[in-house]
Structure formats: structure tokens, C-alpha cells
Amino acid sequence: MTHERLFGAAPEGHWSAPGRVNLIGEHTDYNDGLALPLALPHTTKAAVSRRADRRLRLFSGGFSGDLPGAGPVDLDLDALAPGAVTGWAAYPAGGVWALREAGHELGGLNISYESDVPVGAGLSSSAALEVVTATALNDIFGLDLTPVAVARTAARAENDFTGVPCGILDQMASACCTSGHVMRLDTRDLGRRQIPFAMALEGLRLLVIDTRVRHAHADGAYARRRVECEAGAAAPGAPALRDVAAEDLDDALARLPDDVLRRRVRPVVTENDRVARAVSLLDAGRARDIGPLLSAGHASLRDDFGVSCPELDLAVEVSVGAGALGARMTGGGFGGSALALVDAGAAEFTARAVRAAFDRAGHHPPRIFEAIPSSGAQRVPV
Ligand code: GLA
Numbered sequence: 001m002t003h004e005r006l007f008g009a010a011p012e013g014h015w016s017a018p019g020r021v022n023l024i025g026e027h028t029d030y031n032d033g034l035a036l037p038l039a040l041p042h043t044t045k046a047a048v049s050r051r052a053d054r055r056l057r058l059f060s061g062g063f064s065g066d067l068p069g070a071g072p073v074d075l076d077l078d079a080l081a082p083g084a085v086t087g088w089a090a091y092p093a094g095g096v097w098a099l100r101e102a103g104h105e106l107g108g109l110n111i112s113y114e115s116d117v118p119v120g121a122g123l124s125s126s127a128a129l130e131v132v133t134a135t136a137l138n139d140i141f142g143l144d145l146t147p148v149a150v151a152r153t154a155a156r157a158e159n160d161f162t163g164v165p166c167g168i169l170d171q172m173a174s175a176c177c178t179s180g181h182v183m184r185l186d187t188r189d190l191g192r193r194q195i196p197f198a199m200a201l202e203g204l205r206l207l208v209i210d211t212r213v214r215h216a217h218a219d220g221a222y223a224r225r226r227v228e229c230e231a232g233a234a235a236p237g238a239p240a241l242r243d244v245a246a247e248d249l250d251d252a253l254a255r256l257p258d259d260v261l262r263r264r265v266r267p268v269v270t271e272n273d274r275v276a277r278a279v280s281l282l283d284a285g286r287a288r289d290i291g292p293l294l295s296a297g298h299a300s301l302r303d304d305f306g307v308s309c310p311e312l313d314l315a316v317e318v319s320v321g322a323g324a325l326g327a328r329m330t331g332g333g334f335g336g337s338a339l340a341l342v343d344a345g346a347a348e349f350t351a352r353a354v355r356a357a358f359d360r361a362g363h364h365p366p367r368i369f370e371a372i373p374s375s376g377a378q379r380v381p382v
Pocket of ligand 1 (some may be wrong): 022025026028029030120166167168169170331332333370
């Protein structure tokens, strides 16, 4: 249904914000570390019109076939409070709440959304919702926020309004990535560098394999990892695990009181190092050589960090067995998506091998598509 028919007012504009995949640098963002995300061509779009009253009316035209259309959800702008809104509407409502918390004056709004970002697939569908909302309101109300400020607002919405203790990787990727690039993100100071990632030119493809596994208890396990990482940094007296250099890892491990903490610290410290190495290889025009770093990252998340699952492991193992240069889970884990870096000529073969293996194992058919580095949040033509 069109915005105008729903709300009786033509939208003042349309905005979009993408989902993301993280090429490498997993579970580093809440440790002040490095990550290397790229924006997907899959986006969440918002059409917005202002209202004369102080209501916030949110409508969803559906999310990627994963969530049916819903709404309008009718909210009082002045009564938005953490925990007061549940379901998909909590993300955009959180974006509005966070802008108001930051002192911005907003009026009533009608917002209609549509999205082809897979939901619950570790591809940041919630960040896309928050970021597109903050980006649209930034323009409409002339708030003068930079993309980084938009990302901070969106992360505040997720942390403090919906209560999900994530880092800022997803929101930064959705707000700040640029087309044709991966973004080196330093989550300590939010420093960014866009690195050309011309996969097609180099005869490469990046496949995303959405396992369609959604783990209900992922939030609690994620929160525990955060606490364990903080304890793991505190024992050797580091402000964050970012401050433990790869060459000092053995020393740091020796100071930890138990094996669980050692198994949390090792992946984060080595992952930061892998991001740095991947960046050097990309800078040297050697994208195909990052494959082993991806696979080593997966092994570490699977064996030590404990955030993989059988379907992700199968996707990675079969991809590499079918000739992928490297493969790993991407995002928070416990389900969601894996990625595989493959020679262009082997992409179809790899995808077929993964589908067949899932079928043999009795898993749900995976959704497999190519990740083409795309643009961050922006205003778009109708
Ligand atoms: C989720 C979180 C991010 C990040 C990743 C793991 O996507 O939202 O902040 O921690 O997991 O890298």
C-alpha cells in the first residue's frame, strides 16, 4: 500500500539504509577493536511525512519475505520510553527516541518501511531500520548530523531502547560504508578508511550463505561474551582487549584465571591481528590472499569463542572443500550467515555444493547470494 493511501499525505522523501556483511573482524567492536564491513545491496527503505499532531505512526510493508507487513503502529511521540515498544517497531521508535534524548526537537511523523534485508540472518536488518530512520529525520528536521552521529544515535537506540547489548559495527557499516569498498573501522575512535574492493575486476565473488538458523538465546550468550571479554582484558590490566597486542598474547593468557577466559581472549586478540593483515593485503592489491585469514577466523570463533553452530560450520567446510579461497561465519553467530570468498568461475559450483550438503544433512535450504559492496544510508529517488 502506498504511503499516501495509508496516511493521506504524500511523503516528503525516501531514504534507504543497507544491511551489511563483515568481511573480517568479528566480536571485536565491543573490545575497541578493528572490523572490515561492507554494505549490502539489500536495503531498508523509508518514506516519511510529517504530522500536525505528536503521534508516531509506523507501517511496515514487509521484510524480505521473513516478516509480513504490519501496522500502522500508533505511538505517542512524548511517551516513547525504553521497553515500551516491542517487535519490529521498537527499532525505528528507538531511533526517534534516541534523537530526542540527544536534544533534537521532532514533530509527529508517518513512516512507511519496506525491506529486502534478510531478518535474523546476522546481516544487520535492525541496524538498517534504525539508521534509515535517523537518516531521514536528520534531513527532514535539518539536524545536521554526520553519518557517524547517525550511527551513534542508532546504536543508542539498539542498546538503550530495545535493550540489545551490541557494539557499533552494524550501525557504522549501514551509515558510513561506500559503494565498491570495504570499510576499515576502528571502533575505539570510529576512524574509518574506505578500501577499494573490486572483486569483479580481480575475478572474485563474495558469497553470503544465510543458513536460515535463528537462535532464540543468542542475546544472552552474546551478552555473556561481552562480560567475559571485559574480564579477560582486566586481568592483564588492559583497558580493552584491543590493547593486547598479538605478540603479547601468551603473556596475557598466562595471567588469566581460567580456561573459559583464555578461550574468549585468544580469538579477539588474534582477530584484530587478522583484520590488520587483511587490510595490508587489500592495500597491496592481493584480495585473493585474504582467504586463509577468513578461514582461520572461523576456526577461532568456532573452537574458542563458541559462537558458531553446525549449519555455519557445514557452510564453511563445504565452501572450502569446493574450492573457496576462504570462508567464515559473519555477524554475531549462533546461526545467521556465513561468507565465502570464491573465484568467480567457482561461485555456482560452491553454491550448489553447499545446497546439496544442507539437503543431505536435512537442514533448511540456505539462501545464497552475492555480496556486492554497496552504498551506505542515503536519500533516494522515489
Ligand atoms: C552483532 C553485533 C555487532 C558485533 C557483531 C559481531 O552483529 O550487533 O555489534 O558485535 O555481532 O562482530
